[in-house]
Amino acid sequence: MAQLIELSAQEKSPFESEPQLVGVYHWHELRSMHLHDDRVELNFILSGNGLIVVDGELCNAQAGDVLIYNAGALHDESLILTAQMNAWCIAVTNLKLPVRPVNEFVPKNFHPRIPCQAVAEQLAQLYPLIHFYAEQSDGYQIANSLARAVVLIVYKVIHSTAIESTREKNFIVERVKNYIEEHYAEDLSLAELNGLVHSNEFYLSHVFKKATGYSPKEYILRRRIGKAQCLLSYTSLSLTEISARVGYDDSNYFSRAFKKIIGMSPRLYRQKWRESSSGAVPSDI
Numbered sequence: 584m585a586q587l588i589e590l591s592a593q594e595k596s597p598f599e600s601e602p603q604l605v606g607v608y609h610w611h612e613l614r615s616m617h618l619h620d621d622r623v624e625l626n627f628i629l630s631g632n633g634l635i636v637v638d639g640e641l642c643n644a645q646a647g648d649v650l651i652y653n654a655g656a657l658h659d660e661s662l663i664l665t666a667q668m669n670a671w672c673i674a675v676t677n678l679k680l681p682v683r684p685v686n687e688f689v690p691k692n693f694h695p696r697i698p699c700q701a702v703a704e705q706l707a708q709l710y711p712l713i714h715f716y717a718e719q720s721d722g723y724q725i726a727n728s729l730a731r732a733v734v735l736i737v738y739k740v741i742h743s744t745a746i747e748s749t750r751e752k753n754f755i756v757e758r759v760k761n762y763i764e765e766h767y768a769e770d771l772s773l774a775e776l777n778g779l780v781h782s783n784e785f786y787l788s789h790v791f792k793k794a795t796g797y798s799p800k801e802y803i804l805r806r807r808i809g810k811a812q813c814l815l816s817y818t819s820l821s822l823t824e825i826s827a828r829v830g831y832d833d834s835n836y837f838s839r840a841f842k843k844i845i846g847m848s849p850r851l852y853r854q855k856w857r858e859s860s861s862g863a864v865p866s867d868i
Contacts, residue, residue: 617809654686
């Protein structure tokens with residue numbers, strides 16, 4: 584005979600303001616370096632593994648992990664893949680924990696990879712349900728409630744297992760990264776970056792690649808392509824306008840550079856994104 588479980592609503596929410604679902608998608612194709620200022624992303628790895636960069640932190644992600652991308656955190660999902668990744672992502676906004684900025688889920692001094700293998704079965708059921716209801720014309724409230732359940736489940740795991748980062752910041756690398764973030768769509772030269780930190784080309788390239796996984800030139804390219812992916816995903820801008828916005832005068836050259844990094848043309852990427860995503864609110868790009 585089934586036993587009735589008595590429930591109590593006495594447990595207080597850990598959030599000062601409740602997170603709100605703004606997007607969900609199932610990804611196979613990986614994204615180059617990009618960020619979002621208006622949301623937190625919770626990426627649940629279904630299968631595959633590889634090295635992913637989140638806010639300068641190298642994450643050896645594997646099945647059952649949840650990668651947290653705080654608002655404003657640069658992330659690159661395609662550094663090294665030892666097995667093709669299959670993952671779900673939900674994006675929420677308005678997430679506010681005590682004494683932390685809005686949309687900061689994991690403290691900046693903690694590792695963004697959260698091992699969620701103990702709750703992987705539950706997450707594997709919830710993410711597809713969120714996507715299913717988000718696609719229904721009258722399903723947003725259900726999708727939003729399920730997304731909040733995911734956030735709470737992951738919050739409890741973070742609360743008990745989060746690991747402090749051991750990353751040491753290099754002043755030279757941080758200065759160059761910040762400068763690139765402000766000027767990546769311009770015609771940046773290595774000489775300009777070297778002059779910025781009073782360094783020689785060999786030393787800067789060495790310390791920069793050790794810290795980020797990329798040379799400065801590769802980093803700029805991936806940041807441009809990552810921004811282009813955001814524009815392709817969340818706007819209806821033409822390829823000509825997108826290429827200009829990310830620093831390419833020639834849209835054909837842009838398309839070739841995009842395909843080299845992402846493995847498909849910009850047009851095909853936009854088509855696949857629209858087929859695989861559901862979003863309630865456009866990204867602040």
